[in-house]
Amino acid sequence: xxxxxxxxxxxxxxLVSEMGRMLIFVLSAFAWLMRPPLRVAQIVKQVHFIGYxxxxxVVLTAAFTGMVLALQGYYTLRKFGSEGLLGSAVALSxxxxxxxxxxxxxxxxxxxxxxxxxxxxxxxxxxxxALDTMAVNPLQYLIAPKLVAGxxxxxxxxxxxxxxxxYGGHLVGVELLGVNAGSYWxxxxxxxxxxxxxxxxxxxxxxxxxxxxxxxxxxxYTKMSAEGLGTATxxxxxxxxxxxxxxxYFLTSVLL
Amino acid sequence: MIKLVGVTKRLGGQPVLRGVDLVIPPxxxxxxxxxSGEGKSVLLKHIIGLMQPxxxxxxxxxxxxxxxxxxxxxxxxxxxAMLFQGAALFDSLTVFxxxxxxxxxxxxxxxxxxxxxxxxxxxxxxxxxxxxxFPAELSGGMRKRxxxxxxxxxxxxxxxxxxxxxxxxxxxxxxxxxxxxxMQRKLGFTxxxxxxxxxxxxxISDYVAMLxxxxxxxxxxxxxxQQTDDPDIREFISVGGTIPWPAIDPAG
Ligand SMILES: Nc1ncnc2c1ncn2[C@@H]1O[C@H](COP(=O)(O)OP(=O)(O)OP(=O)(O)O)[C@@H](O)[C@H]1O
Ligand SMILES: [Mg+2]
Numbered sequence: 001x002x003x004x005x006x007x008x009x010x011x012x013x014x015l016v017s018e019m020g021r022m023l024i025f026v027l028s029a030f031a032w033l034m035r036p037p038l039r040v041a042q043i044v045k046q047v048h049f050i051g052y053x054x055x056x057x058v059v060l061t062a063a064f065t066g067m068v069l070a071l072q073g074y075y076t077l078r079k080f081g082s083e084g085l086l087g088s089a090v091a092l093s094x095x096x097x098x099x100x101x102x103x104x105x106x107x108x109x110x111x112x113x114x115x116x117x118x119x120x121x122x123x124x125x126x127x128x129x130a131l132d133t134m135a136v137n138p139l140q141y142l143i144a145p146k147l148v149a150g151x152x153x154x155x156x157x158x159x160x161x162x163x164x165x166x167y168g169g170h171l172v173g174v175e176l177l178g179v180n181a182g183s184y185w186x187x188x189x190x191x192x193x194x195x196x197x198x199x200x201x202x203x204x205x206x207x208x209x210x211x212x213x214x215x216x217x218x219x220x221y222t223k224m225s226a227e228g229l230g231t232a233t234x235x236x237x238x239x240x241x242x243x244x245x246x247x248x249y250f251l252t253s254v255l256l
Numbered sequence: 257m258i259k260l261v262g263v264t265k266r267l268g269g270q271p272v273l274r275g276v277d278l279v280i281p282p283x284x285x286x287x288x289x290x291x292s293g294e295g296k297s298v299l300l301k302h303i304i305g306l307m308q309p310x311x312x313x314x315x316x317x318x319x320x321x322x323x324x325x326x327x328x329x330x331x332x333x334x335x336x337a338m339l340f341q342g343a344a345l346f347d348s349l350t351v352f353x354x355x356x357x358x359x360x361x362x363x364x365x366x367x368x369x370x371x372x373x374x375x376x377x378x379x380x381x382x383x384x385x386x387x388x389x390f391p392a393e394l395s396g397g398m399r400k401r402x403x404x405x406x407x408x409x410x411x412x413x414x415x416x417x418x419x420x421x422x423x424x425x426x427x428x429x430x431x432x433x434x435x436x437x438x439m440q441r442k443l444g445f446t447x448x449x450x451x452x453x454x455x456x457x458x459x460i461s462d463y464v465a466m467l468x469x470x471x472x473x474x475x476x477x478x479x480x481x482q483q484t485d486d487p488d489i490r491e492f493i494s495v496g497g498t499i500p501w502p503a504i505d506p507a508g
Binding site for chain 1: 301304306330331333334336337338340342344345346347357358361362410
């Protein structure tokens with residue numbers, strides 16, 4: 001019993017100190033961002049990196065998510081004779097929930113893991129130490145641009161996800177199942193409020209921060225060993241996915 | 257002057273440095289020798305503040321950098337340049353951009369000035385025309401030389417070289433040694449080199465220090481070092497050389 005308590009205590013202590021380290025990491029990176037020089041070229045490069053890595057999977061998952069939503073929604077709504085509401089069902093689930101969450105998960109899997117691996121390799125091959133010796137702060141040069149890129153890139157990808165998903169729903173609902181096209185778009189227009197869009201943007205911005213924060217942090221503190229890099233990448237993907245889902249629940253309960 | 261006092265460091269639960277006392281004379285080339293895994297690279301990282309000692313002091317011209325952090329440490333580091341054992345070139349940049357990096361980032365130089373200095377250094381390490389390649393496209397020895405160019409281009413007060421010639425053919429190794437010594441004479445920087453090139457290092461170094469069991473077993477002028485009567489050190493420095501000890505004369 002005492003041993004169990006002791007172990008639990010140690011676990012909690014480790015957790016708290018790790019969380020503290022993560023907080024200091026992200027705060028100092030943003031503090032370094034405020035100091036000149038502002039690395040615009042690095043930021044643009046990183047936004048491109050996130051977009052380039054994730055665009056294909058985002059479009060693919062968005063299309064199929066929209067299509068399956070339309071399919072499910074159609075058969076449910078038909079029971080009540082309200083197929084006309086299909087558009088709003090698809091659009092609201094997309095904009096409020098699935099767009100931000102699924103896009104962020106896809107970004108984690110593609111760009112986030114690549115980020116962790118890239119920074120981890122730089123740690124293991126002493127490139128981060130080399131930055132230090134040249135009096136260039138790695139948080140400013142390496143981490144801050146990636147954090148900003150996450151904040152910009154993920155919302156853009158979410159916007160694409162939403163649009164592609166709604167067209168996917170249109171494809172199945174209207175073209176395949178014969179819902180009236182006018183009523184599909186009208187339902188969207190009358191049901192979606194600005195509040196929903198803002199909520200979606202807020203979610204995608206915060207998910208963007210979670211992905212880039214966790215993935216750069218795990219890479220930056222990669223252990224100097226052969227397994228170190230693999231462990232770091234796995235942990236980054238798992239932790240960032242879990243945090244996205246937990247944070248999503250909190251935000252939703254506040255926003256509703 | 258660089259002075260280490262009682263520096264100890266444990267890594268991964270193992271003691272690596274167990275009380276290193278070392279004074280490195282300014283404006284000279286000091287070479288650190290010792291067996292593989294003895295902690296030579298760890299020692300260099302303490303001198304430039306990449307690692308902090310568990311106990312002890314690391315003095316750089318009257319400032320103890322062992323307890324220094326952040327901006328103050330950064331200021332000290334501006335006086336250093338280091339060649340890492342694995343070269344530590346930035347993968348995402350070309351060789352040219354790697355060598356230009358400290359000029360642009362550390363000294364805020366631009367344009368033709370950068371190009372001229374980078375190309376001069378690349379030529380000195382025998383890499384002219386290779387500037388457009390990425391580190392992944394180079395051989396191990398070429399990477400090492402690119403890393404050397406990146407360190408030398410800074411023309412710092414203190415230069416640290418971690419095995420500058422490992423993995424190079426004998427001719428190339430000789431030309432790198434010549435480059436280091438001629439640069440050192442010309443610019444007068446304090447140089448600390450880790451090397452396994454025995455006996456060559458006795459010919460080029462002013463001082464030689466041997467790291468053994470986490471301490472400096474012997475630190476002496478090159479010629480004096482070769483006349484040590486410590487049997488272990490004699491064994492270590494005579495095994496490597498094909499020329500029978502003590503035939504190397506640093507003056508000649
Ligand atoms: N970052 C680190 N984490 C844990 N252990 C380390 C770390 N760096 C070095 N060590 C350990 O410290 C010891 C000394 O390593 P170091 O690289 O300084 O040896 P070395 O003398 O430079 O050897 P070589 O001649 O092979 O380069 C080794 O046992 C190594 O495993
Ligand atoms: Mg070494």
